[in-house]
Amino acid sequence: MSAFSAIGIDREVDQNEFTPGIEPQATWCPGCGDFGVLKALKGAMTELGKNPDEVFLVTGIGCSGKLSSYFESYGYHSIHGRSLPISRAAKLANPDLEVVAAGGDGDGYGIGGNHFMHTARENHDMVYIVFNNEIFGLTKGQTSPTSPKGHKSKTQPHGSAKDPIRPLSMSLSAGASYIARTAAVNPRQAKDIIVEAIEHDGFAHIDFLTQCPTWNKDAKQYVPYTDVQDSDxxxxxxxxxxxxxEVMYEAESRLAEGEVLTGRFYRDDRPSYGQEKRHTGEMPEVPLAERYFNDDYEWERSADLMDRHR
Ligand SMILES: Cc1ncc(C[n+]2csc(CCOP(=O)(O)OP(=O)(O)O)c2C)c(N)n1
Ligand code: SF4
Ligand SMILES: [Mg+2]
Structure with a gap:
């Protein structure tokens, strides 16, 4: 239990606790894959017995970025492509926090690609969920770094001439220590993978296939899928x-042909950035966040917030 716990005692956590008290109406379109991420994330946190106040969810900009509005925890709806540096700072300041960064394919593999590469290389202990709908959803369907070659959109009306990036391979060569791909159409696998990613000490990257029925109608709906762990x-x-x-390369190539391979692809147990820093004695004994933490004030504030949400 973190120093920031408003509850202060171990207890069973109910999935509904991750739904904001004053529940905003989700503005995602009907059938959007983003609902699947929200459901899987709530399920994973509940299974792990996390309290909402032990979790910090940082999102980028896009339809995907709205996740932090619909999930009850500490949250930060940041700027385009910048969820990772904010997450890193938070984790270093308060290592007890469960830090989850999330955003779109444009956000994470495009404008934020540089942060992705170095956060993976440095193996910061956090989960990074990339909603991969193969387009810019919020800005109305432009071609993104994961759009397949030939994909037609308003920005590429004659079809994209570019090969899409290979997110799993990119993640592996950058240095992520846990890499998986799941899909919104497979909520059970998605929840299990998020659980594993949270339990993993290091940078855990999940390429989460999320269908966009509004702007990416041509895209396959990610069914049927094959779980690489179950496949002969x-x-x-x-x-x-x-x-x-090899298997990542295969999964990426087949996705372009319409075949969906999901599952766990890679894991190594090398020390995370925080562990390395502790080993060299560079991490402060009292985390930065706790040095300025006023227990009485936080208890009062938490009680007040809980009253208002009741
Ligand atoms: C610096 C900056 N550039 C561009 C934009 C405009 N913009 C907002 S969301 C977005 C793309 C979102 O696509 P993606 O990250 O794939 O998220 P999705 O909406 O598909 O979930 C862009 C280009 C912005 N907000 N900030
Ligand atoms: S535009 Fe696409 S990604 Fe955005 S909410 Fe609608 S279905 Fe989801
Ligand atoms: Mg997108």
């Missing part, structure tokens, strides 16, 4: 980098 075709040892790289 792949004998994947997720700790074997070369093996993982």
């Amino acid at each position: 075709e792949f004998e994947l040892d997720v700790t074997d980098r070369r093996n993982a790289s």
Whole structure:
């Protein structure tokens, strides 16, 4: 339990606790895959027995960025492509916080690509969920870094001439220590993968396929999917980098052809950035956040907030 806990005692956590007390009406379109991420995230936090006040959810800009408005926890709806540096700072200031960063494919693989690469390389202990709908959703369907070659949109009316990036391979070569792909159409697997990612000590990247029925009507709906762990075709040892790289490449190539492969692709247990810093004695004994933490004030504020939400 973190120093910031408003509750102060261990207890069963109910999934509804991750729904804001004054529940905003979600403005996602009917059938949007983003609902699947929200559901899976709530399920994962409940399964792990986390209190909402132990979690810090940082989002980027896009339809995906609205996640922090519909999920009850500490939250920060940041700017386009910048969820990761904010998450890193928060984790270093308060290592007890469960930090989850989330945003779109344009946000994370485009404008925020540089932060993605270095946060993976440095192995910061957090979960990064990328809502991959293969377009810019919020700004009305422009081509994104994951749009397939030939994809037609308002910005590429004759079809994109560019090859899409390979998010899993990129993540592996950058240095992420947990890499998985799941899909909104597969909520059980999605929840299990988020649980594993949270439990993992290091940078856990989830490429989360989210259908956009409004602006990406041509896209496959990510069904049927094959879980690489269940498939007889792949004998994947997720700790074997070369093996993982081959299966990732296959999954990325097949997605472009309309076949969806999901599951866990890679895991290594090297120390996270925070662990390395503790080892070299560079992390303060009292975390920065706690040095300026006024217990009495926080209790009063939390009680007040809970009253207002009741
Ligand atoms: C610096 C900056 N550039 C551009 C924009 C405009 N903008 C807002 S959302 C967005 C793209 C969102 O696409 P994605 O990250 O894939 O999220 P989605 O809406 O698909 O979930 C863009 C280009 C912005 N808000 N800030
Ligand atoms: S525009 Fe697409 S991504 Fe955005 S809320 Fe609607 S369906 Fe979802
Ligand atoms: Mg997108």
